[in-house]
Amino acid sequence: DAKTTQPNSMESNEEEPVHLPCNHSTISGTDYIHWYRQLPSQGPEYVIHGLTSNVNNRMASLAIAEDRKSSTLILHRATLRDAAVYYCILRSGGSNYKLTFGKGTLLTVNP
C-alpha cells in the first residue's frame, strides 16, 4: 500500500478554519484519497474522499494537489466536537475496500 505522511498533531481555535495536510508522494493513478476521523472512545468515521478533483461535503472539503502527491482536509469552522485523530488513507481502486491506517493527526480544538 502507498504510504501517507501526516503531522502528529495540530491545534486550532474554535470557529476558525483548519487545514490538515497529507503527503502521499508514491500515490498511484488508481488510488483514492480517503479521510477518516476517530473521535475519543469511538470507531473511525468516514469524512470525505477524492481522486483528482477537489471535493466538498457537509463535513469538510478536500483539496488535492494537481500532481496528486499531497492533499489537504479543510474544516471550515472547527468546533469542539471536531477534536479527533484524522487519518489520511490511500485506497486502491476497485472492489477491495480494505483500508490501511497510518498514525494520523491528533487535532486539538481550543475553546
Added chain:
Amino acid sequence: SAVISQKPSRDICQRGTSLTIQCQVDSQVTMMFWYRQQPGQSLTLIATANQGSEATYESGFVIDKFPISRPNLTFSTLTVSNMSPEDSSIYLCSVGTAKTNTGELFFGEGSRLTVL
C-alpha cells in the same frame, strides 16, 4: 449507512482464556473486516471476513490465534484465543457495502478487552 452492533463492548479476561466478539450489522454488507487498536496506537487490520469461506489474514495474524466466522452477510465473529496481556486492545468490526458509491467503511464502537 450501516449500523453495527458489537458485543461485548468491553470485558476483562484472564490469561489463557478465549473470548468471542460478535459483530451484527443491520443490513447485508459486501465486506466485513476486523481491526485491532492497541492502546495509544492506530488501527491494524487483522483479517477480511469472507462469507462461507476462510478469512483472509494480514501478515502477522494467524487463524489459530484469531479464528473468524462469517456465516451470512450480516454477522461475523472474531475469537481471540489463548489470551495474554499483549492482546489487551480494542477490537473493531468494519463493514463496506457496494450500495454506496464512496467506498466508505463503517465501523462499530469496538470491543475493549483487558487481559490480566
